[in-house]
Amino acid sequence: MANTLDPMDLKQIINLKQDGYSNRQIGATLGISRNTINSYIHLFKGSGYSFKELLKLDNHTLEKLFTSHTTINNKRYDELMLYFESINKARNHPGFTFLYHYTEYSQKVKDPYSYTQFMEHYHRKYAKIKGSMKLEHEAGKEMFVDFAGKKLQIVDKITGEILPVEVFVAMLPNSQYTYVEACMSQKREDFISCCENALHFYGGVPKAIVSDNLKSVVTRSSRYEAQVNRSFKDFARHYNCVVNPTRSYSPQDKALVENAVHLAYQRIYYPLREMTFFSLADLNKEIKLLLECYNNLLFQRKEASRLELFQSVEREYLKPLSSTRYEIKEYRRAKVQKIGYIYFSPDKTYYSVPYRYIGKETTLHYTKGMVEVYYNQQRIAIHQRSGSKGAYITNKDHLSSSHKQYSQWSPQYFKNKAAVHGSYVAACVERIIAALDYPETGYKRAMGVIQLHKSYGSQRLDNACKRAIQADAVSYNRITNILKNNLDQSSLFLQEETDRGSHIPKHANIRGASNYK
Incomplete structure (x- = not known):
């Protein structure tokens, strides 16, 4: 079954359309077929909403307005291309034959190509001689990001253990203005934090962030249509830009940042080779000083530095930064229990939801400070996050009438x-x-x-x-x-006992107790 566009993808299309991109350019930027873009643009214009109004709609409403569309034009051809990716890795293996793989391919798919077409498409895709293309980069259009292959290191003050650290590199390709930062890992949290720091370093936001097919960015890599994880899509939405992963095994798509990594080895790694750092902050402080010198170096043929080109040309094309910093979101699924609470496993706490959702499967969006509960893309509850294990966090408006009375x-x-x-x-x-x-x-x-x-x-x-x-x-x-x-x-x-009347009548001859001693 073909993949479908989710509401976040729709918002990226609208953002690019607002920025003046043609349908063809939007398709090339997002890796989605032009015909799919055309059909969605027609739907947007016929919906009765302006682009600004569509961007303000929540995901649930967008999903209702625009039902799923295929993002692949020719399923038969794409199946063949995906199969070529797998067999090309085994090309140099002893005993490799195209006939063997064609037989395997024809058994796997419902409508296979003939053997002649199979070979023709393969040789078109993997020609023996490949030329290179000089890419022209528009100012403010993209920010390339990547991690360096080689790591730096810091030393634990207490144990003396040497800890390897990752090095993040970002670059605006038009001016080649570069940002470098050391971080502890390539995990999603560190990667998003580095991207955000890069945007604040540049003082603006490009139209697209171009990344490699990193696990921190992509949930399913593909040469044609990679799936970006929800956290990074949400980050891009927060800063009003889009995400465009490069093709797998195609470093030429972001050759400039690959080159920037090699230059970082020369200008930053080499001067740091004999220095010892005991914290990430100290290492990044020294990287910042070396990076300033690197960005101020003059290009041999342009008679200007990266910083000068950025300030004179590229900076004015960047979008303004968001007024607030992005807080990374994580996602979980949870079923609403009979008592009207969902169990939040990271903190082992319970949060109330409206009682009418008892028994429903929900999605939790949570940050360091908030927990949001969504049902069918619609938020049904929001709570301040509590770190108390076993605590029940209750919004009284969520309780049924009988439960409200009990809680009082x-x-x-x-x-x-x-x-x-x-x-x-x-x-x-x-x-x-x-x-x-x-x-x-x-x-x-x-x-x-x-x-x-x-x-x-x-x-x-x-x-x-x-x-x-x-x-x-x-x-x-x-x-x-x-x-x-x-x-x-x-x-x-x-x-009362004292109010009862005596049953013996009063008489003057009645003797008292003293007469009987």
């Missing part, structure tokens, strides 16, 4: 609820809760006493509570028994 339970909540039915009911509830060291265990008992008004009425409940207090027998079961046996209505029981 407290001693004062039950006192207020009981007071509606009478002062003796409130006094009983207060005694029930106060009698326990852990008040929460008495909440259900207190609620049980209050709910008795539904069967017996508030007046009878208040009388029953009065009798329970007088008898010092305050509990849910005893109050229930009083009501069941109608003891709350017995006038004999409600009289």
